[in-house]
Amino acid sequence: MASPRIIMKLTVVAARKEPGDVLVIDVKHPRKSLLPPFEPGSHVDVHLPDGKVRQYSLCGDPMDLSRYTIAVKREQAGRGGSAWIHETVAVGSTLPVSAPRNHFPLDIGQGPAMLLAGGIGITPIVAMARVMERLGRPYELHYFTRSRALTPLLSVTEQALDASNVRLHFDDEPETRQDLESLLAGRSADAQLYYCGPPGFMAAVDRAAAHWPDGTVHFEAFQPPERDGVPPAPFTIELRDGTVVPVAADTSALAALRTAGVLLMASCENGVCGTCECGMLEGQPIHQDAVLSKEARALRFMPCVSRATGVLRLDL
Incomplete structure (x- = not known):
């Protein structure tokens, strides 16, 4: 399920190759002079024609809202998104891009x-x-x-x-x-x-x-941490209303929740974008995402990749 955030059809106004097999892309809105504001650390979703969604950090100046700038490294062992962008995107192309979101905020008031x-x-x-x-x-x-x-x-x-x-x-x-x-x-x-x-x-x-x-x-x-090599085991999710959702060893918590009728939004489904994040009330989670801080892991859960031992009560 794709993210419900605003998706804008932006026009590529510049594309240049950088060392390290990186393509730097500037996009503008075809009609509006200003794009939604963003803070340093923000990323956008780029929606590809095959339905895949990829996240890229905004590396431009947050004070210049006339354009967004992303840099895409071609990953030879990736899932195909970066290759498509490198081979297809050029000046004049249209890219469906989400409004920015920030899971990596800069706290300017907290010292050096x-x-x-x-x-x-x-x-x-x-x-x-x-x-x-x-x-x-x-x-x-x-x-x-x-x-x-x-x-x-x-x-x-x-x-x-x-x-x-x-x-x-x-x-x-x-x-x-x-x-x-x-x-x-x-x-x-x-x-x-x-x-x-x-x-x-x-x-x-x-x-x-x-x-x-x-x-x-x-x-x-950009990628979730390496798994510990231990085969996943089944566990159980309990919702606020007492509904019990079994999660098989070969099924993600996100997929099990969807089967049970819980409509959680998701994007990368790889533990790096944070779209499917939800609250956690009780239990022993096995966190396998690359988004949540140590503090957040006491209260939050990423069902696309993370699992649990026994019964996990979620705030859903």
């Missing part, structure tokens, strides 16, 4: 920001850096890639931001390398950490920041 990006994970991070700089708030941006030649949005990062706030780290340039554990070992008072990137990078930052206090670490992942 440590912004970490790995590869294409720069997309939400650069929007955050733009806002921090415009407001005169302290921040550091550390951008990690394999090499300068494969770094997407490098020119934007270097030209739009104060160089004194930006650190570039390339695997093939030893003098620029930075050990994550050393970088995150110390924490200035009130600092907040925001990071985004591929799975290996995300896991490395998670380990290096394990000692940071709860509520100070924020992230956005």
Whole structure:
């Protein structure tokens, strides 16, 4: 089931290739001069002709609502969405795009920001850096890639931001390398950490920041975490009215709820967009999404990928 959010048919007004097999796309509304506002960390859904939906972070300037800018990395082992965009989208194309939504908000009032990006994970991070700089708030941006030649949005990062706030780290340039554990070992008072990137990078930052206090670490992942390899087991969902919904081992909680007549909205169904998020009242969940924070996991549940042990009571 697709998201019920507003879907706009936007016109591609610019498309350029970036290093790292990335296509940067600007879209505008064909009639309206301004698009719905967004905050740094926001993403949009792009609806593909085959019915698939893909999420892309907005990497443009939040103050410029004349256009949205997304950057799409071609994933050779992906599910086909990025390949279709790279092969089909050009200036003049029409893309169905949702209104923005934010599961990775920047809290400007919470002290200095440590912004970490790995590869294409720069997309939400650069929007955050733009806002921090415009407001005169302290921040550091550390951008990690394999090499300068494969770094997407490098020119934007270097030209739009104060160089004194930006650190570039390339695997093939030893003098620029930075050990994550050393970088995150110390924490200035009130600092907040925001990071985004591929799975290996995300896991490395998670380990290096394990000692940071709860509520100070924020992230956005493009893929759900690796499963633990344990075969899924059946469990039971109980709704507010007492309805019992069995979830078989080979069925997602989302599919079981739909079969029971619970119309939950969903989009990616892969644990990364947050569309199907719902409240949780009681039970032992097995969280397998890449959206909910540690604090949110005490009260929220993502039925597209997450499971449970025994009986899970949901606020549905």
